[in-house]
Amino acid sequence: MAVAMGSASVHLAVQICCNNEFKANAAFVTGSPRFGNKPLCCPARRRFSSSATRLIPRASSATAVEDGSNGDTDTIPTPKVIIDLDSDPDATVVEITFGDRLGALLDTMNALKNLGLNVVKANVFLDSSGKHNKFAITKADTGRKVDDPEVLEAIRLTVINNLLQYHPESSSQLAMGVAFGVDPPKQQVDVDIATHISVFDDGPDRSLLLVETADRPGLLVDLVKIITDINVNVESGEFDTEGLLAKAKFHVSYKGKAIIKPLQQVLANSLRYFLRRPTTEEASF
Template identity: 70%
Template sequence: MAVSMASCGSTLGVYTKLVQPINKTAFFGSSSFGFDHVKNLCNSTKPRLSYSLSTMIPKASATAIEDGNSQETDVVPTPKVIIDQDSDPNATVVEITFGDRLGALLDTMSALKNLGLNVVKANVVLDSSGKHNTFSITKASTGRKVEEPELLEAIRLTIISNLLEYHPESSGQLAMGEAFGVEAPKTKLDVDITTRIRIDDDGPDRSLLSVETADRPGLLVDLVKIVTDINVAVESGEFDTEGLLAKAKFHVNYKGKALIKPLQQVVANSLRYFLRRPWTDESSF
């Protein structure tokens, strides 16, 4: 599993807001970015959902249909979105799984292209866990993989937004269903209980930071900001959205070296502190 690091329905409404990109350190080797226009993904009446990205999130066309493959079954599978920055040095690899319900994802790829990305369909694999749709993404302007955390989060939320658009039955299975789905998940995760943080040495030059916590819009950007605010560099990794949970694995270093034990504890404590209060203004940008 792996990421190389640096919309909403009309019933919920959309608003525009300017935000400042992360400037603490380059994420996955390039400086952070920002677009002139910023569109918030989900303008709910709940203040805890007032997260916005420094980019415009395109949405699939309301008239387009992605091959109509949405069989109704008694059990709704758990949606999974994996953003992998490690497996391909030249591209960001995305994998989407939702049982056997996903169609061709043509509109999803079209929406990603509207973010200034090149999308190449790689393959579809069907196994006991469902249909795995995997494709590679590069920035149209450079032909290189995506490295900015804001754009990686925009990719993730664009995919989830379109998943909810074409498969509204997934709303109750996704944490994002509360933000911009047709119904909120019936199960609510306790952040304190759900959050698990582990840091292991991954050679002399870097450490592997693993974080599992309750998912929410903007989480990927917040995780990177929390770590880089401690002057720990994030090299690469993977960010998985699995139903109500988000699972991240980041390769990190401090001045080109693996994190020593006291610094590991500082990183873990900072993450726990911010993740247990994710809906305050201080935790996003």
């Protein structure tokens, strides 16, 4: 994934094993659909509230950064946050990219621990595309990877909130700047234009669902809720936050098989309908 800077890329690896145990927050781990080998379907008409994800652990310092950078540059990089359930069978991988700014590695790890999670490994590397932080995360109480959508959304918002504590100048570039930043985005994304949904066959036993839409708090929870409401299982996936947009890649199936074409159309139409109307039954904010 690293791209060489000139003749060589700069690579710094840090591996951290956390032995302390933390109790998981029950607000995040009960009654939610889950990714995994045996995903659970949501009952009909059930609506997940993502209000629990508003309680975000904050960075302990709003000004210090690990490399001493004060962030005064002409070009403000657009932060990227990737939540990956595919690349590691034993842990959920969270990757943060933010130009060449090192941000707050240890502080972000502490904030994740406050969610009842263990950071079992952390890697930091710098290449021509910027600086990357990678965290391998498991549940503190079970040692297993995180697959609960509400916890995954809490992780996403925690990381973004901490990032903006250290780099408030970037809040205008993120949709989450409205919730966490000092400056909200100067323009709003037209959801109808920004939303793109595709479904492809990915072998006989599953399909690949790609979703791109305007980002907002609670989006990951709502996407899984919409998918499972029509009895489609979410097995694994990746959720990317970049600027004003969110991009999701889900491996999905229906009764252990790839989704047939008529159901693919139903799935795409359902997602388009609800993404354009995020406050149909309960607010997702």
